[in-house]
Each structure stands twice: as C-alpha cells, then as structure tokens.
Amino acid sequence: MYVYDEYDRELIRERVAQFRGQTARFLAGKIPADVYLPLRLQNGLYIQRLAPMLRIAVPYGMLNANQLRRLAHITRHYDKGYCHITTRQNIQLNWPQLEEVPDILAELADVEMHAVQTSGNCIRNVTTDEFAGIATDEMVDPRPYCEIIRQWSTFHPEFAFLPRKFKIAVSGTAHDRAAIQFHDIGLQIVKNDADEIGFRVYVGGGLGRTPVIGTVINEFLAEHDLLTYLDAILRVYNLDGRRDNKYKARIKILVKALGRDAFAAKVEQEWEKIRDTQSLLTDKEIVRAKSFFTSPEYEIFDDTEEYAQLNSLRKDHPAFSQWLDHNIARHRVPGYRAVILNLKPTGVAPGDLTSEQLDQIADISEKFSFAEVRTTHKQNIVLADVKVNQLYTLWQELEQLNLTTPTVGLLSDVICCPGGDFCSLANAKSIPVAEAIQREFDQLDYLYDLGGIELNISGCMNACGHHHIGNIGILGVDKKGQEFYQIQLGGDSSENAALGQVLGPAFSRDEVVGVIQQICNVYIENREHGESFIDTYRRIGIAKFKERVYAKAH
Amino acid sequence: MQKLIKNGDITENYWDIISDEQAIEIAQLKNALVPLDLWIKNEAQLLNNGKVGIWVPGDTAFDSLPESVFQAAIIAISFPAFADGRGFSLARQIREHKDFSGDIRAIGAFVPDQLYYLTRCGFSSFVLDDVDDSSINECLNAFSNSYQAAVDEPRPLFRRRN
Structure with a gap:
C-alpha cells in the first residue's frame, strides 16, 4: 500500500497545524460559525444531532495494522469505544469533542492518515473495488490511479469551493464493484486495440434526491491524460454548476441540463487549453505509483490440493463450512483467498466496530494477511491475502470476535x-x-x-x-x-x-x-x-x- | 478601513470600487477599479491611466472578457460569497490562458482562510475588512508545498519529487 515520504508527511502535518489554528480562532470568536463551517467540513467534522461526527478518510479502503491500532486507540480515548464504516469506505466517529479534533488529526497524521476533504463541497475520498489487486477478473489494479487522484485532489486550490460535493470512483474490472456509474466521475479502466491503458469516463452519476446513472463522455482517455482531463471536468463544473439551489448543484444536474454532447464539448474545449501542461502524467510517476501496489511475497501452492484438505473439515464443522461458502472470495493467486469479515451480526449497528475488534483485527491481519485490510462500500472488512491452509485457524479466531456470521451478500448483509x-x-x-x-x-x-x-x-x-x-x-x-x-x-x-x-x-x-x-x-x-x-x-x-x-x- | 494585502504586506486600502451607476469624471479617475462596461466604453482613455484597474463579478465567464481587459494593470475579481468558488477558476484562466502578468486582486466576500488557495490560483493582492494581522501570515503560508500544479508552481509534485 502507499507509504508516505517526507513531502506527504509535511503536508499532512501542516494541515493539522492549519486546522488547529482555525479551531482556536473559532473558539476565540475570531472566525464566525458560517465561515468555520466549510473549514471544519473539509477536515471531516460535522455537527450532528447529539455530538460532532468526524469522518476519517480511508483512501480507496486501504488500512494497515498500525493504522487499525491507532484507530482503536482514538475510538477508546476520544470516543465511546466504537466506530462506523461508511458506504464510501471511510470511518466515522460519532462522539468526538470539537476541542479535541485537532489532537485526533495529529494522532492520525502520525500513522499517515487524515480526515482531509471527507466532507464539504470539494473533491472527496476516491473509492474503488475492495478486491483490487487480487480479483480474478481484474484487468489492471486501480489503486495506483486512485493514489494519483488522491494526491491531485488533496488541497486542490481551485476546487475547494465547488457548487456541491464531488465523488470519484475507479474500477479495474468489467464487473463493477465500486458503483462507478453512481459517482460524479466514474473511471472504468480499459485497454485499447494497441493494449494501452486508458479510462472510460462516466460523468454525472449520483444518488441523493435526484438519482442518476452516469453518462459516458469519453470512451478512451489515455492514461497520461488523466489529471488534465479531470481538471477540465472540474473546472467546467466549478464555473457552470448551479449555485442557486443546493438540491440542483451536483454535476449530474449540469450534465442533464446541457446534455451529454454539449457538456462533453465544453470539457474538450477547456481540456485543449491545458492538456499539454506539466500535469500530464509521466511514465516515472505511473511507475512510482504502481511500485506501492506490487504483489506481496506469496507462497506457491496447489490450489486444488489445499482446498481439498479444507473440504475434509467441513463435515465436522458445519458452521465453518457455511462461512467458507459465503464469506470467502476468490483470489488470483492459487492457494489464497480473500476473507470478508461480516460487520452485520444481528444486534450490532451495520458497519460498526469496537476498539477491541479494531485491535484484534490488526493482530489478525499481521498473522494472516500481510498486515493489511480493506474497508468495503458494503460496510464490511476484507482480509485480502489469506492462505487457504490457514482459513480454518482464522475462522476460529474470527469466531471469538463475532465477525463470522455466514451471510455476506445475503438479505441480512444490509x-x-x-x-x-x-x-x-x-x-x-x-x-x-x-x-x-x-x-x-x-x-x-x-x-x-x-x-x-x-x-x-x-x-x-x-x-x-x-x-x-x-x-x-x-x-x-x-x-x-x-x-x-x-x-x-x-x-x-x-x-x-x-x-x-x-x-x-x-x-x-x-x-x-x-x-x-x-x-x-x-x-x-x-x-x-x-x-x-x-x-x-x-x-x-x-x-x-x-x-x-x-x-x-x- | 479596509486593508490591502500585497506581497505579504498589509497596508491601508486606498483603491475605490466604482459601481455602474456612479457618476464619475473619467479623466479624474485615480486608484479606482471600474466595472467592465465602463472600461469598454472608455478603453482608450483608461488604458493609458496606470491608476485605474477593472473589476468583474466572480461569476463572469472568461470567454466574455474582451482582449483589452488583459492589458489592465489590475483585474479585480469580486466574490459574491466566500463559498462561491468560481473566482478561483476565473483567476487561473486569466493567468494561464492569457499569461496575464498584472495584479489579480480578490475583493468582496472571500475570507482570510482562503488566502493560500487564492494565491495558488493566481491572485496577487487581497482587499479585506477587519483584518486580524496575526493570522494573515498563517493563512497566506498554510502549506510549504503542494501536490498539484497551479499558477504559483506549474510543475506538480510528481515532476519535482526526488
């Protein structure tokens, strides 16, 4: 997964300092509440029914064991001992104190996390397939592009005061698990006849009051043109999106009003002016982004053999057998599976996790899955790289945590x-x-x-x-x-x-x-x-x- | 008194913003920002007056600006509300599509906490009411680096990273 360098660390530290200053000025009465509102929203802080809510970014759903432990600590120390996984792969705290939010952000920054642009009328956290990099049907791993988009959108100076919020999702498989057609921009990775990577660009999808399925405005955007084209779309939206009515302010309304062709033409016109600027992606940058998402040290197994052994356990352990049938996903590497931790046991708010569970999932991820997990838009957690021969041991450990309800993808996986x-x-x-x-x-x-x-x-x-x-x-x-x-x-x-x-x-x-x-x-x-x-x-x-x-x- | 922030200095603002209805003597104009219509009508006269700039509302379409606008010493962009971000794009278009090297001034309802992003988008001076001097520097220099290209740094971080 992506690892910060000194540039990333400095930017996030400066963001914490900035918000600490803004919050201090707000509490001292030097920033009016209506001005502080977008500043706090762009740091994930809402004022809710009972208390503030802090939405922490989990870029395209990736978390490591250290981060899980820090989240456990934060939920325990600053909140009421639990958190909530959202439908955009983020994590929400329901009971933080406003005065302590800068401290929470500093704690997050220590483990390369933040709450940047998780709310407000700006470009939000980019999301993708929870099985990215391991899916059997994947054409190209979407995560390097997600990281490139994350960096481009983070503190983007031109697009922090858009007409309304703006969400981007990327899919690297033909079978879409990231709901890209319901995002402001959906990017489907495709290859052309010359086997070059590009993106089919959907615009104007979304849910809310006026649900709309996205429209394709570009069948093949070349890989290197990604950021300049995104800049062009966002600029057209920033300038022409409606600002008189918040319910008609999303890009979907603009695309509908102009029509697909006129909207696409406006984007093209702006893009022509900026496509050859230095925001054109370089091979070096694409290679650098990809270098963070290489395969871990997989062992070599015979899948049939490994799985046969597992099948022999089914008869004596029917609950294990059910779990195996419903909470496991296929993996492109023989002898490995992805395991879905079901956060929907009856009696627990869907998607909620306790501090203890976070700590123990951290331990489990180290033991079974290269110390990483993913959050999913269906509000579950995925261990992406579990050896088939460890599934039974893993199941026993997850049983203790109430994370094995064998109903993933079924009616009760709400x-x-x-x-x-x-x-x-x-x-x-x-x-x-x-x-x-x-x-x-x-x-x-x-x-x-x-x-x-x-x-x-x-x-x-x-x-x-x-x-x-x-x-x-x-x-x-x-x-x-x-x-x-x-x-x-x-x-x-x-x-x-x-x-x-x-x-x-x-x-x-x-x-x-x-x-x-x-x-x-x-x-x-x-x-x-x-x-x-x-x-x-x-x-x-x-x-x-x-x-x-x-x-x-x- | 309003303050003018330019090159990191905070001074008294002695520039007037002329409205459409105001009766004025063109020849007498000094330290004034005039609206687009007035500028167009008196282009020849005003272009030679270095003490006159132009101001446009933040929702002005870049393509609607006549060429003579880009010869002004100052183009001021007025924010109708601080949350209305159109001025950010307009400033970038003026700088990047026209290579405008004069002063782009933010006026209207923007707030100090936007100074850093405004600067990145090409604004070079700012008119603010009730300035808290101590926080202006903090706001202007919120970050020491940036990921993406903008007017202040046309190379995105990925072209500068070691």
Missing part, C-alpha cells in the same frame, strides 16, 4: 446509514429497521435459498445508505412527524446499473418486515431455474410485487 439515531439530516431511524429485518430473517437455510440480495437502507433522501441501488431499497421518510418507510425494488450498483422503482405508498416501521417477507415470497414463487432475485425482478417487473404487498396490506 447496507445502512447511521440514520435518525445519530444523523441530524435523517427523517427516520435506519438501524432499528436493519435489526428487525436481521431478526426476522435469521434462518440460514432460508437466506441461502433466497441467494444474493442487496438490501440497502437510508434514513433520508440524501441516500447515504444507497437505497436507490439496492435490489431492495428502503428509504426513511417523514409524514407529519411520523417515521415511514418507502420501499423500492430493482436497483443494481454493478455494471448493469439500475435505479430502484418505488413500490408504492410508504409503510410504518412495524409493517416493513412483513412487506420484505411478501417481496421474498413473490420472488420464490416466480423464480425460474435458480434465477437470482434481481433477474426475476427484471423478468416479471414490479406489478406482481405491488399486487401482493398492497392486496394484503388493505
């Missing part, structure tokens, strides 16, 4: 925002809904029979829980001061990007679980030949689901 329990924007609570669903759907055999279903919950239309792109999406709404929940079906975050359709009028919290049950029943009754939920939905449409759910409700 994506969920913090919702009304914490967030001041929320219209409704989301965590209790997730828990009610997990309690109802607790039979593993039934969940396995249902197969892969993405269920996403947001507590308001800002859509942090990505409800539009869940196969089943639940949105908390406010009706005359009462919490209600709207259900959507058919969303898809993958390369087959689709937005969910609203099923109909919203339900009370008590009704939600019953409705999900009816939706599952319609699927089971209608599926053909092992068809997945989303495929069945696409074939039969929403009407059958609607009929069932509303017929019984009234």
